[in-house]
Amino acid sequence: MSLDIESDVPLRALNTFGIEARARRLVRIRSARDVRQVVDHPELGRAPKFILGGGSNVLFTKDVCDALVVKMEVRGIRVVEDDARATLIEVGGGESWHDVVTWTLAQGFGGLENLALIPGTAGAAPVQNIGAYGLELSDRLESVDVVDFVTGRSATLPAAHCRFGYRDSIFKRELAGKSVITGIRLRLPKPWVPVAGYADVERWLQREGIGQPSPQTIFDAVCAIRRSKLPDPAQWGNAGSFFKNPVVNRTIRNEILEEHPDIVSYPLEDGTYKLAAAWMIAACGWKGQDLGKAGVHAQQALVLVNRGGASGADILALAHAIQDSVRRKFGLTLEPEPVIV
Numbered sequence: 001m002s003l004d005i006e007s008d009v010p011l012r013a014l015n016t017f018g019i020e021a022r023a024r025r026l027v028r029i030r031s032a033r034d035v036r037q038v039v040d041h042p043e044l045g046r047a048p049k050f051i052l053g054g055g056s057n058v059l060f061t062k063d064v065c066d067a068l069v070v071k072m073e074v075r076g077i078r079v080v081e082d083d084a085r086a087t088l089i090e091v092g093g094g095e096s097w098h099d100v101v102t103w104t105l106a107q108g109f110g111g112l113e114n115l116a117l118i119p120g121t122a123g124a125a126p127v128q129n130i131g132a133y134g135l136e137l138s139d140r141l142e143s144v145d146v147v148d149f150v151t152g153r154s155a156t157l158p159a160a161h162c163r164f165g166y167r168d169s170i171f172k173r174e175l176a177g178k179s180v181i182t183g184i185r186l187r188l189p190k191p192w193v194p195v196a197g198y199a200d201v202e203r204w205l206q207r208e209g210i211g212q213p214s215p216q217t218i219f220d221a222v223c224a225i226r227r228s229k230l231p232d233p234a235q236w237g238n239a240g241s242f243f244k245n246p247v248v249n250r251t252i253r254n255e256i257l258e259e260h261p262d263i264v265s266y267p268l269e270d271g272t273y274k275l276a277a278a279w280m281i282a283a284c285g286w287k288g289q290d291l292g293k294a295g296v297h298a299q300q301a302l303v304l305v306n307r308g309g310a311s312g313a314d315i316l317a318l319a320h321a322i323q324d325s326v327r328r329k330f331g332l333t334l335e336p337e338p339v340i341v
């Protein structure tokens with residue numbers, strides 16, 4: 001099948017912020033072969049490209065996206081290995097991440113339940129090493145299938161080569177826009193061990209009287225907590241956390257602590273500290289506040305929302321105002337989590 005190149009495509013339904021933008025040209029990728037067709041195309045091969053999954057971690061700031069939008073739609077999910085030590089699952093890059101989590105649970109495989117309800121595609125999950133409630137994708141990822149946008153060559157990158165960090169990977173840096181992730185492999189270890197140490201999860205399980213959690217009860221806990229805290233993009237356009245939690249060394253953390261003794265921080269294994277950006281934003285008085293058509297969610301100050309008809313520039317203006325406040329009060333610059341296009 002030859003490539004179907006769509007022109008002047010509305011992107012509003014393809015990004016969870018609900019920003020009105022259009023793609024000058026868009027192609028849908030349903031196999032690694034489609035990527036090679038783009039690479040070999042006399043014109044598209046050389047064009048700048050933007051890979052779009054579910055659009056849940058993107059802020060479009062221009063009315064028209066001039067780069068070729070490459071929409072990831074590779075499907076498929078299957079068990080490739082299942083032995084006493086682990087289950088290995090292979091997933092197409094265009095599958096919905098949450099559907100992957102529910103599919104594994106329905107098959108009786110625990111291990112992904114802490115990452116339930118994270119919007120977006122399986123192919124984008126390694127890009128920022130999605131994480132929530134004590135688990136990151138890198139804890140379960142075996143390897144990533146990529147196709148190079150210059151040579152059209154396919155390769156499989158083992159997880160150890162992906163340079164995973166906190167909301168970070170090689171795909172956000174060296175390989176950004178250069179490689180398209182067509183599939184991933186997940187290793188779910190046996191026996192299943194719950195990851196239930198996160199305070200909110202612990203509290204929920206206690207309240208429900210669950211002493212011995214199962215993959216399903218942790219899934220239920222995570223879904224209930226997320227639904228109570230995070231705005232549904234169908235109601236308020238958003239991209240989840242808009243800022244990363246800053247990671248600082250002990251000296252900086254102690255300096256900030258002297259002036260702001262209530263600041264929420266978590267020690268990390270390498271001796272650094274993660275500071276709660278939501279706490280800092282709230283301390284600057286932004287929680288629940290609006291700037292034009294963009295706002296800060298009243299239940300979770302890390303989430304910026306489209307109050308209706310906001311442009312990408314409106315969201316960005318609010319983000320900049322928050323960054324200025326936090327810089328003035330705490331001397332730190334908050335780094336945005338979504339990709340700004």
Ligand SMILES: Cc1cc2nc3c(=O)[nH]c(=O)nc-3n(C[C@H](O)[C@H](O)[C@H](O)COP(=O)(O)OP(=O)(O)OC[C@H]3O[C@@H](n4cnc5c(N)ncnc54)[C@H](O)[C@@H]3O)c2cc1C
Pocket residue numbers: 016050051052053054055056057058072093118119120121122123124125127128129130131132171179180181182230231232233238239240241339
């Ligand atoms: C309500 C809400 C809650 C959220 N909660 C969390 C959370 O708890 N934890 C968390 O980590 N994130 C969270 N997010 C952010 C988002 O869900 C994740 O980052 C998700 O992985 C993005 O997937 P996507 O398919 O929508 O990617 P997109 O937004 O389409 O793309 C994101 C980036 O990845 C690149 N990309 C996408 N697909 C590919 C591919 N196949 N190959 C190469 N590059 C690609 C894009 O070019 C872009 O740079 C949340 C978002 C929302 C809206």
